[in-house]
Amino acid sequence: MSDSRPIGIFDAGIGGLTLVKEIHRLMPGENLIFLGDTLRAPYGGRSDDAILAFSLIGAKQLAEMNIKMLIIACHTISSVALEQIAVAVKDIPVIGVVLPGVRAAVLRTAEKKIGVIGTSATIRTHAYSKAIASIDNDIKVYGQACPLFVPIVEEKLYDCDVARISAQLYLYDLIDIGVDCIILGCSHYSLLMETIQGTVGTRIQLLDSALWTAKEAQDLLTALGTLNPQKNGGFSKSRFLFTDLHPDLEMQASIFLDNKMPVVDKVYLGVL
Ligand code: DGL
Numbered sequence: 001m002s003d004s005r006p007i008g009i010f011d012a013g014i015g016g017l018t019l020v021k022e023i024h025r026l027m028p029g030e031n032l033i034f035l036g037d038t039l040r041a042p043y044g045g046r047s048d049d050a051i052l053a054f055s056l057i058g059a060k061q062l063a064e065m066n067i068k069m070l071i072i073a074c075h076t077i078s079s080v081a082l083e084q085i086a087v088a089v090k091d092i093p094v095i096g097v098v099l100p101g102v103r104a105a106v107l108r109t110a111e112k113k114i115g116v117i118g119t120s121a122t123i124r125t126h127a128y129s130k131a132i133a134s135i136d137n138d139i140k141v142y143g144q145a146c147p148l149f150v151p152i153v154e155e156k157l158y159d160c161d162v163a164r165i166s167a168q169l170y171l172y173d174l175i176d177i178g179v180d181c182i183i184l185g186c187s188h189y190s191l192l193m194e195t196i197q198g199t200v201g202t203r204i205q206l207l208d209s210a211l212w213t214a215k216e217a218q219d220l221l222t223a224l225g226t227l228n229p230q231k232n233g234g235f236s237k238s239r240f241l242f243t244d245l246h247p248d249l250e251m252q253a254s255i256f257l258d259n260k261m262p263v264v265d266k267v268y269l270g271v272l
Contacts, residue, residue, distance in 0.1 A: 001225030001226070002225070002226065002227055002228065002229040003068045003225075003226035003227070003228065004031075004228050004229060004230065005066055005067060005068040005226075006030075006031045006032055006033045006065070006066075006067050006068070006237075006238070006239075007023070007030055007031075007032050007033075007067060007068060007069045007070075007071060007217065007221075008032070008033050008035070008062040008063065008065060008067035008069065008070045008071070008092075009023075009032055009033070009034045009035070009070075009071045009073050010035050010037075010055070010058050010059050010062050010070065010071070010072055010073065010074070010077070010085075011034065011035070011036045011037070011072075011073040011074045011077075011187065012036070012037055012040070012041045012042060012043035012044070012054075012055075012074040012076060012077060012187075013036050013037065013038050013041030013042060013043075013074075014036050014038065014041075014154070014242075014249070014252055014253050014256060015073070015074065015150070015153070015186065015187030015188040015256065016034065016036065016073025016074055016187045017034070017036075017187075017253055017256035017257055017262075018073075018187055018188070018190040018191070018210040018256050019071065019073040019097070019187065019210045019213055019214060020032060020034055020073075020238070020256075020257065021210070021256065021257055021258065022210045022211050022213070022214035023214045023217060024234055024235050024238075025214070026214045026215065026218055027214075027217075027218055027221075027227070027228070027234065028231065028232050028233070028234050028235070029227075029228040029229070029230035029231045029232055029233065029234050030221075030227075030228045030234045031228065031233075031234045031237035031238050032234065032238040032239070033062065033065055033067060033238070033239045033241065034073075034238065034239070034240045034241065035058055035061070035062045035241045035242075035243075035267065036240075036241070036242045036243070037054060037055075037058050037242075037243045037269065038242045038243055038244040038245075038246060038249060039242075039243035039244035039269070040054050040243070042119070042150055043055075043074065043076045043077060043119070043121065044076045044118075044119025044120055044121050044122065044147065044150060044186070045119065045120055045121065045147065046076075046121060047121075048080050048121070048125070051076060051077060051080040051081060051121060052080055052081045052084060055072075055074075055077040055080070055081045055085060056081065056084060056085060056088055057269050058243075058269055059072070059085045059088065059089060060088055060089065061267070061269060063088075063089040063090075063092050067092060068092070068093075068221075068226050069092065069093045069094075069095070069217065069220065069221065069226070070085070070089055070092050070093070070094045070095075071094075071095050071096075071097075071213065071217055072085060072094065072095070072096045072097065073097060073187055073210075073213075074097070074187055075097050075098065075118050075119065075122045075185045075186050075187060075209065076118070076119050076121045076122050076186075077096075078096030078097045078098045078127070079098060079118075079121065079122045079125040079127035079128075080121060080125055080127075082094070082096040082098070093220060093224065095213065095216055095217060095220065096213075097187070097209045097210075097213045098127050098128060098131055098185070098209075099131055099216070100209060100212035100213040100215065100216040101183045101184070101185065101207050101208075101209035101212050101213070102128060102131045102132055102135065102183065103135070103212070104207050104212045105132070105181045105183050105207050106132060106135050106136055106139065108180075108181050108205055108207070109139060109179075109180055109181045110180055111178060111179070111180040112136070112138055112139045112140060113139070113140050113142070113177065113178055113179045113180060113181075114128075114132060114139055114140070114141050114142070114179055114180075114181045114182070114183065115141075115142050115143075115144065115171075115174040115177070115179035115181065115182040115183070115204075116128040116129075116141060116142070116143045116144070116182070116183045116185045117143075117144050117145075117146050117149075117170065117171070117174075117182060117183070117184060117185055117186065117189065117196075118143070118145065118146070118185030118186045118189075119145060119146075119147065119150065119186055120145040120147055122145075122185050122186065123143040123144065123145040123185075124145075126143070128141060128143065128183065128185060129141040129143065142173075142174055142177055142179060144170055144171070144173065144174055145170075146166070146170045146186070146189075148162075148166045148170075149163075149166065149170075149186065149188060149189060149192060150186065150188050152166060152192070153188040153189075153191045153192060153255070154188070154248075154252055154255075156255055158191045158192050158195060159194070159195065163192060163195045164195055164198070164199065167192070167195050167196055167198075167199040168199055171196065171199050171200055174200070174204075175200055175201070175204070179204060180203065180204060180205065181204065181205045181206075181207060182196070182200065182204055182205075182206050182207070183207045183209065184196070184206060184207060184208050184209055185209065187209075187210070189208075190208050190210050191255065191256070193206060193208060235260070238262075239265065240253070240262040240263065240264045240265065241264070241265050241266070241267040242264055242265070242266060242267065243266070243267060243268070243269050244266070245264060245266050249264060250262070250264060
């Protein structure tokens, strides 16, 4: 069995393109419809009510585009609204980005101390602590919000002093506590991997959720018999929809896609 329909990927803005890159690396035949709510991004400093309201509208619209699976690429949305989105889109399988990274970290922590970094909303919800406790209640979880990381990545400053100083500011407590794994709990943080690793040292393992989520999507498509029969060409058939085409969008999007410039289209999500 196979299914050539696209996978839908919903994101608050552009950071979820890190997941697009991993999906195309792992499953080059899959075509995607990426929908980023750039009009309302960033979501990470917003209230739960706003995140839920915005993301339900976007996810439902994407679900109507004949997709075979919906992936919520944003950690903030996955932390706040995944269950409600799954209920709203009914028969379409939905996966988020929290559990895949959690499963990988739980298997790797010898000290049973995991750090999680993300937006203020993601850390505030304790979604990671709850997910980890549901697998192993003995593991201690330490969350750290890193609100400067998203603008640093979008300004292409992930390899500059401002990134290194921010990483020191945010991460020294986690190092002191003695975590042996840190989950990168935000779509943008894959681009800060080297800077973060340089700050925390090699004793601490970093888990990039984009990678683990792409693997989980592949496993689920395989189990459901809905992998795309094509072996290549998924990227060129993919669509990149955004709610606002601001002047820096294509440049910023290409940062996440190894300088591949996607053709972007505007989509209207209705009045809020
Ligand atoms: N996509 C968000 C996340 O993964 C980061 C950007 C935002 O705050 O909207 O948490």
